[in-house]
Amino acid sequence: MNIITTNNLTKKYTDLIAVDNVSFSVLKGEIFGFLGPNGAGKTTTIKMLTTLLNPSKGSAKILDFDIIKDRDNVRKNIGVVFQEPALDTELTGGENLDYHARMYAIGRDKRKERINAVLKLVDLEDKRDIIVKNYSGGMKRRLEIARGLMHYPNVLFLDEPTLGLDAQTRRAIWKYVKKMNKEEGTTIFLTTHYMDEADYLCDRVGIIDRGKILIIDTIENLKNSIGNDVITLTCSNINTLEKRLVNEKWIHNIKIHDSKLTLGVEKGDEKIPLIIEISQSEKIKIKSISVRKPTLDDVFLHFTGKTIRDHDNKNNVESQPRFRMRGGRK
Amino acid sequence: MKATEIQAIYVMWLRQMKRFIRSKSRLVSSIVQPLFFLFILGSGFRVAIFEGVGDYLSFLAPGIIAMAILFSSMFTGISVLWDKQFGFLQEVLVAPISRISIIIGRTLGGATVALIQGVIILLIALIMGVHISGTVGLIFTLFFMILIAFTAVGFGLVIASKMEDFQGFQLIMSLVIMPLLFLSSAFFPVTSNPTMKAIALFNPLFYMVDGLRGSLIVGVETVNSPLFNLVIVVIICIFMMSLGSYLFSKTET
The missing domain is CATH 3.40.50.300 (P-loop containing nucleotide triphosphate hydrolases)
Known part of the structure; x- marks a missing residue:
């Protein structure tokens, strides 16, 4: 009801x-x-x-x-x-x-x-x-x-x-x-x-x-919608790698944010060797790579293109006349 | 009127009373300040001789009582700003009670507080030897006190609805209220100066002070009769309360 x-x-x-x-x-x-x-x-x-x-x-x-x-x-x-x-x-x-x-x-x-x-x-x-x-x-x-x-x-x-x-x-x-x-x-x-x-x-x-x-x-469905696992990596030539990966079928979604590449995939631990292989063939050096379960942060990033912290930082600069906040509870 | 509305009015009234009793500094200053006026002006000007004024202390006492009620009630009206600032107003506005009950309760609360202060000053003036009139005069006095209180709460509500902060309130106090008070014959007669007298006729406070004086004090010369003053003050009061209630009911948070 x-x-x-x-x-x-x-x-x-x-x-x-x-x-x-x-x-x-x-x-x-x-x-x-x-x-x-x-x-x-x-x-x-x-x-x-x-x-x-x-x-x-x-x-x-x-x-x-x-x-x-x-x-x-x-x-x-x-x-x-x-x-x-x-x-x-x-x-x-x-x-x-x-x-x-x-x-x-x-x-x-x-x-x-x-x-x-x-x-x-x-x-x-x-x-x-x-x-x-x-x-x-x-x-x-x-x-x-x-x-x-x-x-x-x-x-x-x-x-x-x-x-x-x-x-x-x-x-x-x-x-x-x-x-x-x-x-x-x-x-x-x-x-x-x-x-x-x-x-x-x-x-x-x-x-x-x-x-x-x-x-x-x-929450369950939201997290699943971006893939069972999230792989985050940093590397030398991030844009090239993104272009190379963007059409791979096994990647549900891909985003560059904050000089990190975030991928939503199934069975993330099996995909790491694959990613390393691809990047080596492109002469790209991977600096770090990790796999984890998706959080709401990832969901938010996926749907808005930004993390919530970016929003807040931006909004603190822009004035928001209607949304005043009171002292002591900031 | 539904029982819930009466309950709401009661809550609003009770809240004003509790806040008044707990705020020691307000309690003290609201009584001490008028007394300073009464003592200092009273003894300072006693030697001066105003035309048509007998005993200066008896002349001054009603003016000081009116002033005390005025300030106290205006404060009640304006304290809506506090509630707005501290968020409590939202809690009241979201409750299933009508806006008019909120205003009635608050006004009654403010008027009660102001009357208590007025009566305390009246008693002190009595002890100091002010000549007051009999029962009928006192009943009239009470009417005037209540009307002054309601009008001032209404005026406070108008200010609170139109202003966002307290700086504006300071400005209104020094640019509007103080001059009006000085020209109201609260402290000295305005009749000796034709210009002042002409201005006084457009000054709402003049009718309040003149009326209060005429009802309370024996053997004092007033410009208008208490009854005439009463009619004028009732009209001013209805106007101010309506305007204040109207503006308050439009409040969005």
Whole structure:
């Protein structure tokens, strides 16, 4: 069953198209991820789906509720954890949750019970009466995730849930996300530009770049689509070698990136001698060669022609007026 | 109105109250600053004789109360900017409650805080020997205090909706609010100078201060009758609140 369906969802600003005719659907109970660099349109998509922005064109439904015509019902059925922290730092953790529950019309007894349950889920039971400004970054994030769950949402949106957090906290948050997906049956829509995060958490991933979805599939299928093994090599005359190899039938795909040649193949270890043979016949000296299982990085490189780090470096230079990031979470 | 909306209004109100009580520095400065004005201006100008002004302290007290309520309520309106900056506004906007409930709750919260401050200053003025009028006058005073608070929250919302940062707020304070306050007869009568008096007629703060003074103090000369001032202030208040609510409801994050 589809829980989110979008149909040519588009958001235009005067000088750029942030989201460009995006159509996809998310199944009930799955963890679905949008993977893409900063400025790809991930946050804009979330803001449209959560009724904070009006789409310029196209439509979307959450459950059976239209995000434009039936905002109130959409709002009742979703939980959102924004990219920027959205807590009242002058209130305690417990108060933040309590006020949230009141806005979602949860009764007094239910409120208390639920606050305890979600705090337990994110291991913050003993921090309940501490004012949020004294929380660490990771604790704030956990509290926000707990708050997103307070009102039993059918879908929880997580916008870059572990941005700017240390490795240990990230692991912990991943654990909580998995746990609530399993224990509460919450469908999760998350965005990330971390490959490992998408790899670890998501059942299905959509790769998004410059407002367009390039492909949507399970992680398994995405990795298989570029070959079972990836061979990376450096050599003396890389362009000549690429031209020589590009028409070989046993190579699924081939790309030069960062003065490395990357090949997607089956049974990579058997192909290494073959490659060495070919390059020797072309008088090309191979400096290094390795074979490994494909990662999401390779998938991303395959579909966008760049690694996500290139994107981020480029985007840091270009200004991105709509996507401001706040201090402390960079 | 649905129960959920009332709950939402209550949450917004409660939040303002909690924040006010916890912010010790705001609590202190919002009461101490007006008191400085009251003591220093009060004792400094007491020797000067303004035409048509009896006891200067009794003249000044309503002006200071109006000022305290004005600043405090404007702060509440403008603090929407904080919520925008710190992201909390998104959390509120994505909840299944109407924008109007958010505004009502916030306004009531801001007005409550401002009234508490106003009453504290009133009590201190009373101790200092200001002559205040009877029950009817006090009821009128309360009306004026509430109206000033609502208007100022509305004005704060207008600024918050139109501005991205706090530099603009500083500019508005020093270029708009302070001159209007000085020309409102809060600190000295404007009637002695014809130009000032003419300007005062276009100054919303003038009607607020004049009305508050007329209702609160016994035996003071005001330009307009409290009732006339009240009508004008109600109109200004409705206009400001509507404009503020309208602009806020258009807010996208």
